[in-house]
Amino acid sequence: MKKFFKSAVALSLALVMVFAFAGCGNTESETETKLIMATNAEFTPFEFVAANGKGICGEFDGIDIAIANEIAKDLGQTLEVSNMDFNSIIPAVEAGKADIGIAGMTVTADRLENVDFSEPYWVAVQTIIVKGDNTDIINVETLKGKKVGVVTGYTGDLALSEVEGIELARYQKGIDAVQDLKNSKIDAAIIDSPTAASFIAKNPELKGVTDDSFFETEEYAVAIKKGNSELLGKINATIKRLKESGEISKIAEEVDNRLAQ
Ligand code: ARG
Numbered sequence: 001m002k003k004f005f006k007s008a009v010a011l012s013l014a015l016v017m018v019f020a021f022a023g024c025g026n027t028e029s030e031t032e033t034k035l036i037m038a039t040n041a042e043f044t045p046f047e048f049v050a051a052n053g054k055g056i057c058g059e060f061d062g063i064d065i066a067i068a069n070e071i072a073k074d075l076g077q078t079l080e081v082s083n084m085d086f087n088s089i090i091p092a093v094e095a096g097k098a099d100i101g102i103a104g105m106t107v108t109a110d111r112l113e114n115v116d117f118s119e120p121y122w123v124a125v126q127t128i129i130v131k132g133d134n135t136d137i138i139n140v141e142t143l144k145g146k147k148v149g150v151v152t153g154y155t156g157d158l159a160l161s162e163v164e165g166i167e168l169a170r171y172q173k174g175i176d177a178v179q180d181l182k183n184s185k186i187d188a189a190i191i192d193s194p195t196a197a198s199f200i201a202k203n204p205e206l207k208g209v210t211d212d213s214f215f216e217t218e219e220y221a222v223a224i225k226k227g228n229s230e231l232l233g234k235i236n237a238t239i240k241r242l243k244e245s246g247e248i249s250k251i252a253e254e255v256d257n258r259l260a261q
Pocket of ligand 1: 039040041042043046047086102103104105106107153154155156192218
């Protein structure tokens with residue numbers, strides 16, 4: 001009897017271990033449920049596939065992955081990353097295929113019609129990326145008559161689509177616009193400031209141009225299905241904790257350090 005009891009304990013311990021390694025950290029027992037995060041891992045430093053394949057959740061690394069991990073931890077759940085096209089994230093959250101959407105996603109009036117957003121966790125602005133020796137592009141006005149790369153559906157695309165006289169080249173990934181800029185196929189590319197900074201860090205022949213009188217600041221927040229105020233409250237509590245403790249800046253610094261390696 002005693003022997004049976006011992007092996008039962010050993011067996012359940014082994015089971016806990018197996019489940020503990022199935023998710024991304026935080027896992028304490030096999031009864032935990034999954035928190036599915038919809039994202040588009042083409043947006044360094046918020047979400048990207050780690051170059052060495054060793055992210056903080058499977059192959060995925062970035063500020064948003066770390067934040068989502070904290071949300072999952074506070075909910076007693078295990079994070080699972082579902083990587084998809086950026087424009088599929090809101091539909092996935094609406095359809096309940098993902099519990100949360102975190103993707104350096106800016107809160108906009110249009111998006112608020114389809115999903116709810118948490119409290120913001122980051123503030124950014126659009127940056128115009130040009131070649132280092134470019135002197136004629138100094139603001140949005142000077143983009144008129146030029147060919148400018150945007151990523152389809154990103155806020156940079158939405159903002160420049162309002163301006164007449166700019167020829168837009170649409171891409172699925174920021175990196176592809178940057179590649180075409182380097183090859184002089186386009187004159188400039190527009191993307192959020194933190195992502196622009198990391199492209200420029202990797203490509204010193206490029207530089208960033210800002211236009212504060214045209215681009216408004218943007219707030220990133222977590223998207224969830226409309227009307228789930230209980231989940232929203234819990235996510236807001238995690239964000240508040242991470243902001244007030246300075247944890248978000250620490251997370252960002254650690255991601256930067258990993259990227260610099
Ligand atoms: N902030 C911009 C937006 O909300 C770009 C976000 C892109 N994020 C990504 N994970 N690809 O439209």
